[in-house]
Amino acid sequence: MAVRRLNHAVLYIREVDRAVDFYTDTLQFVVAHHIPGRAAFLRASDTENDHDLGLFALGDEAAGPQPGNVGLYHLAWEVGTLGELAETGRRLQSRNALVGASDHLMSKSFYAKDPDGIEFEVMWRVPRADWPESGDMRPHPLDLDAAIAHWGADLATGAAAGSPT
Secondary structure, eight states: OOOOOOOOEEEEESOHHHHHHHHHHHSOOEEEEEETTTEEEEEOTTOOSSOSEEEEEOOTTSOOOOTTSSSOOOEEEEESSHHHHHHHHHHHHHTTOEEEEEEOSSEEEEEEEOTTOOEEEEEEEOOGGGOOSSSOOSOBOOOHHHHHHHHOSSOOOGGGGTOOO
16 A cells, blocks of 8 residues: 555544634634534645544543653644745744744744644645755754745745645
């Protein structure tokens, strides 16, 4: 089997409406299907998927993620342009959800946590021709202004530019 790409992710959350509000506000997902109090299925704006994110409510007493335990660390959502990354960063900051930012050399990333403490990454893919081939490959502090000055706010990369996903 050759995997083409991740089609969707499903998260256990405590409360559906709170999670839907967060993901529609910060990542601009739209509600594709909603089962009040139980589940929601969200879609990214330009997707051909039925849904990109499923949310299943467990209730307010459910335990949250436990750093250091076996399990998923984070999901990475890719945006098409640095301008979109900057805008998403502003929305995450306004919700006090932003927990970090990194320059991974092949991508520029913000890290955030949703209301249930589930961590995710929002990233922009650097054009393949600009990927380093060697040297210090450790993440560096993100300088988004310098990245925008270098590539511009509107350069579409990754799936947004029609490259393979």
